[in-house]
Amino acid sequence: MNPVLEALLIFGLRVLGLSIGTLATLMTVQGRRFLAVVTNFFSALVYVVAIGRVVSNLNNVWNIIAYCCGVAAGTLVGMAWEQRMALGFAEVRFISTEMGDALAEALREAGFGVTELYGHGRESHVSIIEAIIPRKSVDEMLGIAKVVDENAIVTVTEARTVQRAYWKPDMRR
DSSP, X not given: OOHHHHHHHHHHHHHHHHHHHHHHHHHHHTTOHHHHHHHHHHHHHHHHHHHHHHHTTTTOHHHHHHHHHHHHHHHHHHHHHHHHHOOSEXXXXXXXXXXXXXXXXXXXXXXXXXXXXXXXXSSSEEEEEEEEEEGGGHHHHHHHHHHHOTTOEEEEXXXXXXXXXXXXXGGOO
């Protein structure tokens, strides 16, 4: 095989393999067993083919470089796929010193289920608004919050398991 084409093949295989591997890791963490098994199978298959090409001719430095570059690029592509797919759920928390009630109301009007809590910060009372939502809806929620209270403290964390939650009709999985 032409050395340039072989290096490109190895690069492409590693990009594909690492991208699939990134999704496999996500599926494993989220407890999606079947998808984790299937994606890991294909990740391993692509790895074996790519590494076999490299090991069969260790004198070809371009194959080694292509392999390493494919790993780096595959990591980036896998991360981009994961962000675009936005699988799973997020817990979003807002801490507001002045606009908590208005923020909670605006989020409810947009169809989000939120829980309001009240606390005391260093200098004043605060409102804490929490919601568990599909990750695909995080940007929408943050946009609403920015309009209502641009000074609210915001945290977004992954919610690994969610049971019995409120979803507006277009948010269901």
